Amino acid sequence: xxxxxxxxxxxxxxxxxxxxxxxxxxxxxxxxxxxxxxxxxxxxxxxxxxxxxxxxxxxxxxxxxxxxxxxxxxxxxxxxxxxxxxxxxxxxxxxxxxxxxxxxxxxxxxxxxxxxxxxxxxxxxxxxxxxxxxxxxxxxxxxxxxxxxxxxxxxxxxxxxxxxxxxxxxxxxxxxxxxxxxxxxxxxxxxxxxxxxxxxxxxxxxxxxxxxxxxxxxxxxxxxxxxxxxxxxxxxxxxxxxxxxxxxxxxxxxxxxxxxxxxxxxxxxxxxxxxxxxxxxxxxxxxxxxxxxxxxxxxxx
Amino acid sequence: xxxxxxxxxxxxxxxxxxxxxxxxxxxxxxxxxxxxxxxxxxxxxxxxxxxxxxxxxxxxxxxxxxxxxxxxxxxxxxxxxxxxxxxxxxxxxxxxxxxxxxxxxxxxxxxxxxxxxxxxxxxxxxxxxxxxxxxxxxxxxxxxxxxxxxxxxxxxxxxxxxxxxxxxxxxxxxxxxxxxxxxxxxxxxxxxxxxxxxxxxxxxxxxxxxxxxxxxxxxxxxxxxxxxxxxxxxxxxxxxxxxxxxxxxxxxxxxxxxxxxxxxxxxxxxxxxxxxxxxxxxxxxxxxxxxxxxxxxxxxxxxxxxxxxxxxxxxxxxxxxxxxxxxxxxxxxxxxxxxxxxxxxxxxxxxxxxxxxxxxxxxxxxxxxxxxxxxxxxxxxxxxxxxxxxxxxxxxxx
Numbered sequence: 001x002x003x004x005x006x007x008x009x010x011x012x013x014x015x016x017x018x019x020x021x022x023x024x025x026x027x028x029x030x031x032x033x034x035x036x037x038x039x040x041x042x043x044x045x046x047x048x049x050x051x052x053x054x055x056x057x058x059x060x061x062x063x064x065x066x067x068x069x070x071x072x073x074x075x076x077x078x079x080x081x082x083x084x085x086x087x088x089x090x091x092x093x094x095x096x097x098x099x100x101x102x103x104x105x106x107x108x109x110x111x112x113x114x115x116x117x118x119x120x121x122x123x124x125x126x127x128x129x130x131x132x133x134x135x136x137x138x139x140x141x142x143x144x145x146x147x148x149x150x151x152x153x154x155x156x157x158x159x160x161x162x163x164x165x166x167x168x169x170x171x172x173x174x175x176x177x178x179x180x181x182x183x184x185x186x187x188x189x190x191x192x193x194x195x196x197x198x199x200x201x202x203x204x205x206x207x208x209x210x211x212x213x214x215x216x217x218x219x220x221x222x223x224x225x226x227x228x229x230x231x232x233x234x235x236x237x238x239x240x241x242x243x244x245x246x247x248x249x250x251x252x253x254x255x256x257x258x259x260x261x262x263x264x265x266x267x268x269x270x271x272x273x274x275x276x277x278x279x280x281x282x283x284x285x286x287x288x289x290x291x292x293x294x295x296x297x298x299x300x301x
Numbered sequence: 302x303x304x305x306x307x308x309x310x311x312x313x314x315x316x317x318x319x320x321x322x323x324x325x326x327x328x329x330x331x332x333x334x335x336x337x338x339x340x341x342x343x344x345x346x347x348x349x350x351x352x353x354x355x356x357x358x359x360x361x362x363x364x365x366x367x368x369x370x371x372x373x374x375x376x377x378x379x380x381x382x383x384x385x386x387x388x389x390x391x392x393x394x395x396x397x398x399x400x401x402x403x404x405x406x407x408x409x410x411x412x413x414x415x416x417x418x419x420x421x422x423x424x425x426x427x428x429x430x431x432x433x434x435x436x437x438x439x440x441x442x443x444x445x446x447x448x449x450x451x452x453x454x455x456x457x458x459x460x461x462x463x464x465x466x467x468x469x470x471x472x473x474x475x476x477x478x479x480x481x482x483x484x485x486x487x488x489x490x491x492x493x494x495x496x497x498x499x500x501x502x503x504x505x506x507x508x509x510x511x512x513x514x515x516x517x518x519x520x521x522x523x524x525x526x527x528x529x530x531x532x533x534x535x536x537x538x539x540x541x542x543x544x545x546x547x548x549x550x551x552x553x554x555x556x557x558x559x560x561x562x563x564x565x566x567x568x569x570x571x572x573x574x575x576x577x578x579x580x581x582x583x584x585x586x587x588x589x590x591x592x593x594x595x596x597x598x599x600x601x602x603x604x605x606x607x608x609x610x611x612x613x614x615x616x617x618x619x620x621x622x623x624x625x626x627x628x629x630x631x632x633x634x635x636x637x638x639x640x641x642x643x644x645x646x647x648x649x650x651x652x653x654x655x656x657x658x659x660x661x662x663x664x665x666x667x668x669x670x671x672x673x674x675x676x677x678x679x680x681x682x683x684x685x686x687x688x689x690x691x692x693x694x695x696x697x698x699x
Contacts, residue, residue: 028324164513225628
């Protein structure tokens with residue numbers, strides 16, 4: 001079960017101190033839900049928060065309370081390219097000319113480096129604005145493998161270009177991402193063998209890139225009310241009761257084993273990464289907004 | 302309604318593309334589908350373009366590479382067919398493509414040392430999708446596999462992959478390349494002349510302001526070195542686009558029965574339709590089946606456990622046990638009810654298309670044993686049971 005011996009949860013502390021929290025994890029682990037939950041928590045302690053995603057199909061708005069103090073922004077590189085280039089060149093008129101040039105528009109759209117640099121620069125821009133007003137940005141990064149290449153883009157671009165405005169932008173973005181006082185990577189995982197393998201690999205490579213990575217949230221950790229001393233009785237029911245009861249006794253035992261295995265995976269993660277590991281017990285809720293509330297409560301009891 | 306079984310659907314399809322939100326067991330299901338095709342006597346290949354290294358774990362093979370590796374660990378299940386697996390490596394696919402297409406070693410070396418090329422082939426997300434297209438094209442054309450199952454990265458990226466052939470064709474289209482390339486008959490450094498041509502100078506001038514002079518030089522150098530093979534690369538993009546839209550290609554949408562991922566799956570289905578492809582079926586993984594005893598069963602449990610724990614009865618212990626059993630039942634009840642709601646919602650969305658449910662595989666197994674248990678759950682009606690039971694025991698042993 002989830003335990004908190006501290007009066008202030010580590011996640012709450014982190015949300016109070018950082019300007020940018022980057023959230024990643026294997027897809028489907030509750031990544032967007034965690035972004036929404038962290039943004040809600042941050043808004044409680046700092047008055048406001050901005051939740052950012054990079055998606056053609058934004059999901060955060062439907063997860064957030066529309067009356068709340070969290071604003072959701074979706075960064076679509078093609079939409080912000082004009083503003084980003086304007087900043088880059090210091091000349092909005094020139095940016096307009098760039099955009100009106102069909103050849104270059106197509107080039108920007110098809111060149112992954114430029115698209116991602118533009119998205120990251122827009123993120124940096126938002127972080128600067130929000131931190132001046134005293135509240136953080138929570139960013140929903142792409143899933144694990146893609147998040148790493150996304151975060152690696154500034155260095156790759158910088159290495160490729162060396163000089164010029166785009167190289168400067170890359171350097172600026174990298175400075176923000178690699179500043180442990182301003183940015184933090186929070187990973188989310190499920191307590192199963194393959195996702196835990198992937199998370200260990202993620203944390204290792206994030207450390208290589210140099211992104212501050214202090215926290216892993218393990219979501220949906222199963223627990224079982226049964227205990228080891230129940231095994232003889234469960235086994236007897238399984239053999240002798242027959243029907244639904246026998247099958248139920250069997251599945252109750254496999255639940256207990258499943259919970260045990262999940263525990264082992266969490267321990268393996270703790271041993272392999274230097275990061276803080278926070279567990280969230282398994283829950284069943286009807287919709288995504290209820291998921292957000294459940295997660296926020298579990299992270300800051 | 303007499304719908305085709307999942308086994309029938311996948312046996313008919315030379316290319317199966319598994320799409321879906323992350324974390325639903327898509328990679329494992331892709332491997333299982335290829336395994337079933339192999340059991341039909343086919344030469345089957347599962348190709349993952351997910352950059353995370355999961356397939357190797359599930360198949361219990363180490364060192365999956367960019368080339369197909371035959372997986373022998375389930376041989377008993379497919380005596381007449383074969384199962385191979387491949388994990389896409391974008392860099393070596395790119396390099397391989399270049400070495401096939403550029404015959405002149407000096408030009409090849411120039412390309413490999415071009416910074417624009419290095420960046421494109423090594424460091425960027427998006428390249429992975431481009432290269433999946435290339436690899437898929439190569440494998441369908443030459444490798445002699447009768448069945449290919451393609452695992453894709455989660456959601457937004459999965460659809461990136463669908464769009465990649467068109468984007469690739471776009472990227473190497475005349476519209477872009479002619480500004481950077483020497484035209485036929487002109488000598489090599491003629492790109493400088495391009496700089497001063499009317500439209501070209503606007504484009505390159507702005508690009509130089511944005512990205513710097515050296516970037517433009519490298520870009521122009523890249524396009525110049527690539528000149529001969531643009532048409533080739535573009536036609537590959539077009540060919541794979543056709544392959545994906547071929548009526549024989551089966552798109553399977555894989556998801557799990559929770560509300561977030563179900564919504565994502567339905568969204569993928571809509572976008573797939575917009576892209577001119579149609580999902581043939583849905584597979585819902587990890588569905589909790591209700592093993593829910595009735596109150597009468599619990600009365601029976603009270604009697605049984607009282608009896609079992611000895612006639613004089615450690616009634617305290619029995620009560621505590623039954624209490625825990627009842628709590629477990631409540632958890633199962635919520636899970637099964639939530640999953641039934643989700644399946645119903647998806648069936649309504651799917652209309653005439655089949656929705657297959659794969660039961661949750663109990664925890665506490667090795668990836669290999671879990672894979673086999675899922676295989677049994679998904680294809681139980683046709684699979685050779687004795688063989689499976691033996692495999693399962695072997696899979697369980699450490």
